[in-house]
Amino acid sequence: MPPAADTLRRTPLHDRHRDAGARLVPYAGWEMPVQYEGIRPEHVAVRTRAGVFDVSHMGEIETRGPGAERFLQRVLSNDVTKIAERGAQYSVLCREDGGVLDDLFTYRLGPDRFLTVTNASNHDKDLAWFRRQAEGLDVEVVDAHADWAMLAVQGPGARAALEHEASGELPPRMRTADLSVAGVDCLVCGTGYTGEDGAELMIPPDGAETVWDALLGRGVEPVGLGARDTLRLEVCFHLYGNDLSEERNPVEAGLSWCCKLDTGFVGSEALRGVEPEQALVPFAFTGPGIPRPGNPVATEHGSGVVTSGSLSPCLETGIGMAYVPVAANEPGSPIEVDVRGKVRAAEVRDKPLYRAKG
Amino acid sequence: MAESYPEDLKYHPEHDWARVEGDEAVFGITWYAQDALGEVVFFDPPTVGSQLTKDEVYAEVESVKAVSDVFAPLSGEILEVNEALAEGPEKINHDPYGDGWLVKVRLSDPAEVDVLLDVTAYRDLLQSG
Numbered sequence: 001m002p003p004a005a006d007t008l009r010r011t012p013l014h015d016r017h018r019d020a021g022a023r024l025v026p027y028a029g030w031e032m033p034v035q036y037e038g039i040r041p042e043h044v045a046v047r048t049r050a051g052v053f054d055v056s057h058m059g060e061i062e063t064r065g066p067g068a069e070r071f072l073q074r075v076l077s078n079d080v081t082k083i084a085e086r087g088a089q090y091s092v093l094c095r096e097d098g099g100v101l102d103d104l105f106t107y108r109l110g111p112d113r114f115l116t117v118t119n120a121s122n123h124d125k126d127l128a129w130f131r132r133q134a135e136g137l138d139v140e141v142v143d144a145h146a147d148w149a150m151l152a153v154q155g156p157g158a159r160a161a162l163e164h165e166a167s168g169e170l171p172p173r174m175r176t177a178d179l180s181v182a183g184v185d186c187l188v189c190g191t192g193y194t195g196e197d198g199a200e201l202m203i204p205p206d207g208a209e210t211v212w213d214a215l216l217g218r219g220v221e222p223v224g225l226g227a228r229d230t231l232r233l234e235v236c237f238h239l240y241g242n243d244l245s246e247e248r249n250p251v252e253a254g255l256s257w258c259c260k261l262d263t264g265f266v267g268s269e270a271l272r273g274v275e276p277e278q279a280l281v282p283f284a285f286t287g288p289g290i291p292r293p294g295n296p297v298a299t300e301h302g303s304g305v306v307t308s309g310s311l312s313p314c315l316e317t318g319i320g321m322a323y324v325p326v327a328a329n330e331p332g333s334p335i336e337v338d339v340r341g342k343v344r345a346a347e348v349r350d351k352p353l354y355r356a357k358g
Numbered sequence: 359m360a361e362s363y364p365e366d367l368k369y370h371p372e373h374d375w376a377r378v379e380g381d382e383a384v385f386g387i388t389w390y391a392q393d394a395l396g397e398v399v400f401f402d403p404p405t406v407g408s409q410l411t412k413d414e415v416y417a418e419v420e421s422v423k424a425v426s427d428v429f430a431p432l433s434g435e436i437l438e439v440n441e442a443l444a445e446g447p448e449k450i451n452h453d454p455y456g457d458g459w460l461v462k463v464r465l466s467d468p469a470e471v472d473v474l475l476d477v478t479a480y481r482d483l484l485q486s487g
Contacts, residue, residue, distance in 0.1 A: 289400070
């Protein structure tokens, strides 16, 4: 049973969402805006103009101290030594057996200081894992979730809107900068989850409304978590809980590129020599219907399962991601998706399903 | 469109309506149902000639993120489906009692109409919900 509304956590922008006519729903223990005007118009706003998402439910873990880099190199799958100061990096957090605990962005704020963004539903689990792995190392692991509100500003017009409000030059992609935005000191990160240009802002919670109001004043449109999901699916970004889980390893999820086995991270031994039977592939329907998570998949080489599915507002067809037998993972391969008893025709596609025009 | 519940319709507690004329009826979903679902992007119509049973699911409407079952308010045989929804499923949002109708049915037991809700009872149900 979902928790009652009064036990759900609220972001500092809760009143703003209510004022903007948001439909608020429980999500990972938070009361979050799933949509304002509607998923499709909000999706189109981000693809063609600029949108702002309140993603303050996402967690942050700060890691600092002389052993911080060594520690993160041990827990994160990617090569943490390659993150430049003010740089950003994507990685997964693995169990010893290679199962995925979370997927994360880590920012290097200083030589011995890092900020890692967690998925809301995994934050407590990640924090406990970090602390356990940090035992005996000269590193401090700090729960920074309450220190930050987080806004994602995305779309071809996102940078221009932000530039009007920022005290200095915005960071390029995969870099960060300390800037004042609308007079509020923020950590501005050149990252996002939509395939569009833009930035993510880490904001002190008491400044979140000021930044939000300033962005809306620049014509940036509020966008809910519904469109966040359709936007990320069109560009084939993984969603933890759908496409990633503790029962799946990063190799079958197509994330080998961010798993540097030679760094010796937790899980790397298990992943060495893994020859997965399945692979996560994007697909699109060639006829009517909309795939949904859990739909069974049939291929010439055996069965699979849909992990993410939706209507694509840009492609105007059903799209999704599915685990299928490795032999069926070639783009163009026909597959069939059983949508509540109706067999729908689809084909495996290349990533991304939609390429941003920017 | 603004929230409305026409007085000439009969309502089913699963948020479906029926416009009954003799032994035929047109079915659709109510303003409340389309609002809860959000923008409808896909309607998968049943086959003309198929049999519907009162209180059972006969179709689905889908928004970008969700699937909603559509329940038959009355029993009967499908005479016609709203073909215009294939190209314009958003008609269900814009005009749920007009252009957004779903199916036309020949009723097999017109007496079933008596147990459906009138507009007052349906509004009471929404308020108690």
